[in-house]
Amino acid sequence: MSKTIKVSDSVHYQLGLRGTKNDTYNDIIQRLLDEVNEEFTDEEAEEFNKRIEKFESGDYSDTTKIDIEEELKKI
Numbered sequence: 069m070s071k072t073i074k075v076s077d078s079v080h081y082q083l084g085l086r087g088t089k090n091d092t093y094n095d096i097i098q099r100l101l102d103e104v105n106e107e108f109t110d111e112e113a114e115e116f117n118k119r120i121e122k123f124e125s126g127d128y129s130d131t132t133k134i135d136i137e138e139e140l141k142k143i
Contacts, residue, residue, distance in 0.1 A: 086100070
């Protein structure tokens, strides 16, 4: 059984950017949901926790500064 969902033009466009020629929107959404539900390995969690600790202590050496207004114009 299929369902119809409403999305904004912006969301539709962004989903299209994440797909390939043969993907359906269902394929794209399923892949995104799989990514969200994926759990970190212990090693990944440890690395992320180290980076968080560095950031919280004021060490921003592993970060990149972006202009959010410019990034929003791209979508």
